[in-house]
Amino acid sequence: MSAQSATADRTGPTLAYSRSRHREQLRELDDRALLLALRDHDDEGALDELIERKTGALLKTVQRILGDLEESRDVVQVSFLRLWEHRDRYDPRWAPNTWIYRIATNLAIDHLRSRQSRQRATEPVRLHLQGRFESRSRRDRAQIHETEVAAIFHELAAELTEKQRAVFLLREIEGLPSKEVAEIVGCRESTVRNHLFNARKVLRRELIARYPEYARGRGGEAE
Amino acid sequence: MSTDHPEIRIDWQALAARHDAAPHDDDEAWLEAMECFDHDPSVRAEALEADPLLLFRQLPEATVDDGEVEAMREAVAGLRRAASLGVLEAADPPPARRMPWRAAAAVASTALAAALLLPAPPTSDEAAAPQLADAPTVAEPGARETTPRLYAAPRATARPAPGAALATFESLPLVEESEAHSWIQINDAALSIVVVDLDSTPDFDV
Numbered sequence: 305m306s307a308q309s310a311t312a313d314r315t316g317p318t319l320a321y322s323r324s325r326h327r328e329q330l331r332e333l334d335d336r337a338l339l340l341a342l343r344d345h346d347d348e349g350a351l352d353e354l355i356e357r358k359t360g361a362l363l364k365t366v367q368r369i370l371g372d373l374e375e376s377r378d379v380v381q382v383s384f385l386r387l388w389e390h391r392d393r394y395d396p397r398w399a400p401n402t403w404i405y406r407i408a409t410n411l412a413i414d415h416l417r418s419r420q421s422r423q424r425a426t427e428p429v430r431l432h433l434q435g436r437f438e439s440r441s442r443r444d445r446a447q448i449h450e451t452e453v454a455a456i457f458h459e460l461a462a463e464l465t466e467k468q469r470a471v472f473l474l475r476e477i478e479g480l481p482s483k484e485v486a487e488i489v490g491c492r493e494s495t496v497r498n499h500l501f502n503a504r505k506v507l508r509r510e511l512i513a514r515y516p517e518y519a520r521g522r523g524g525e526a527e
Numbered sequence: 528m529s530t531d532h533p534e535i536r537i538d539w540q541a542l543a544a545r546h547d548a549a550p551h552d553d554d555e556a557w558l559e560a561m562e563c564f565d566h567d568p569s570v571r572a573e574a575l576e577a578d579p580l581l582l583f584r585q586l587p588e589a590t591v592d593d594g595e596v597e598a599m600r601e602a603v604a605g606l607r608r609a610a611s612l613g614v615l616e617a618a619d620p621p622p623a624r625r626m627p628w629r630a631a632a633a634v635a636s637t638a639l640a641a642a643l644l645l646p647a648p649p650t651s652d653e654a655a656a657p658q659l660a661d662a663p664t665v666a667e668p669g670a671r672e673t674t675p676r677l678y679a680a681p682r683a684t685a686r687p688a689p690g691a692a693l694a695t696f697e698s699l700p701l702v703e704e705s706e707a708h709s710w711i712q713i714n715d716a717a718l719s720i721v722v723v724d725l726d727s728t729p730d731f732d733v
Contacts, residue, residue, distance in 0.1 A: 355603060363589040364588050453587070477584055507583075
């Protein structure tokens, strides 16, 4: 052990050794401790560890909001940059996930707002899908390919505000509690409730109007 | 236990009606039903008839492998470097499609080149030497006195220290999924920045 240290002192690899050991130590920490290491010690290793832990979840959520993987990567990258730049603002009373999701979701919402393309998806897409559904059984429809679902969602979600879309996805698809959704989106729970009601109402209405083959059950009767 | 998956009858119509009335409530029965919906394709048709919006639970999920995480780490490091050099405004809105780390890295390289040229020391070769002393050199030792010096950017990421911009010049992720590196070449007053893609440069050890 001492011989190893002496060698390290002489040749200089101590830094690399301690860095890898530091990385191992960071792996033992929970998310909150990592955010505190970031805030209190400007620990770049903590940022790397958070990137490793959170990239997948953030990418999944942001992709659902934006509907484009490449744009989602860009937004998640900027989210981590913001996490670093605003590290001194972290309050440990916040749940770490809420803090991180808040940054990413707000950036995604901003990105949506900056998009000019709020027009509806093209008619040929709808006709193409309709043609396919007519030849399918009900069970087949339930197993429709995910990319087709994504195309439908992003067509219909163009009728929602950015916050309605984010609230719907975080609550209905990600399954986050309403309180957490409110913290992430930065509004009251009562506002989340309104966004959710309105988003569901609009989405169901548009789904019935444009893709009635999906809404032959209670959804169709409701309208 | 004789059966791992006992038959559970879910009244989708009743559940969906309750959820529709109060979608913000954390209804345990609904959450359990969602677990069932996500994992058992046989219930989906009935569930979709009850609530067509369940369709969107089948939105695709991004799959993330180690390469994705590593690329993200490098991209964020590149953005941080660009921000620290002042070429990326921290308060900027999310950049346009495909902008951040590729374009930002290019901007960072340009800004760095400008930073290198701006001080314009009287004897640039001598003045620059101490600052670049820590950067690994790839030129043959014997040829260093007679050929222009070629400095390799260090591979390891480091936090730019104040006044140490030259020493922190690193390989920026200029080209996606490549081994591209930036190099600085100083020959008297002339300065060149060369990007080398090591994927296509065999036997070139950094």
